[in-house]
Amino acid sequence: MIPNLILLEARIRKELDQLEKLQDELKTLAKLKEQKLKSVKLRAYASILHDFYSGIEKIFISIAREIDQVVPKSQGWHRDLLEQMTLDIPSKRPAVINDHLLGELQQYLGFRHRFRNLYGYELEWARMEPLVRDLVPTFSEFKDNLETFLDLLTEIQE
Template sequence: MSERLLELAERIRSELSDVERLVGRVQEGWLRAERSADDLYLDSVALNLHGFYAGLERLFQTIAAAVDGTMPRGANWHQVLLQQMAVEAPSSVRPAVISERSRDALDEYRGFRHIVRHVYTFKFDPGKVQPLVEHMQTVFRQVRSEMLAFADFLEAQGREEERD
């Protein structure tokens, strides 16, 4: 178990680096969309916003399976998973992975990810994309900080198990 916790901590750090690259791509795409008024850049921004949330959600799925031992099911499993990450898991004795504040902020990106998957790209409304872009760096900084703290928790648990 200890090796698995240490590997998960490393994966969290690695995946967060990839997600951070997406944040930069969103910012750059938005600037280009504003300068050129080319809606193809808006498509790029939407795709990278989708990737931003999808990358975090993959980490949440891994944590749910590996640490909590349970993955939500059903039509609203995406929402339930996000909620699961914002509460302590007594069955596996883990702290909340993210705060309720982060959960609320990420829920906006989760909802947008759903739109990207189900709407034609030429129907994206720049007015609805803009707030997501504007808040993304702040949201990511907060989530990144919380998830790195969780990775530190996993490492401490893994090292403690190695000593025992």
């Protein structure tokens, strides 16, 4: 395997471990017993959702930098980067994620943007609840896509 691909794989695996820890935090938060969501709990969920997508984006940036050698710089670079990960780039790499996962991750990207541009008291549970509910299965699909991607990279390099 090419040396920088070994480093890339190490970075991806480290970030996957960090994302696993977020799931544990999410489970702990969900166990808190309250009659209704209070501001602190709502903000905690929002922070986990934000961190979840930010961790995924770190992986995508590493792939774009190390393999594609192009990290989007446009005004909508976050969206462009996400879409770049669905591309099969001949002689460089296979697609990192499938189209179904793209749709799922677009929702987390949208939330990340809102989270960064709202005050915490403006957060709405009704908009966050589906993302919180779907975080674990979305992460599972993401991890499966990444494992397939890493396996294909290894095959290409051999």
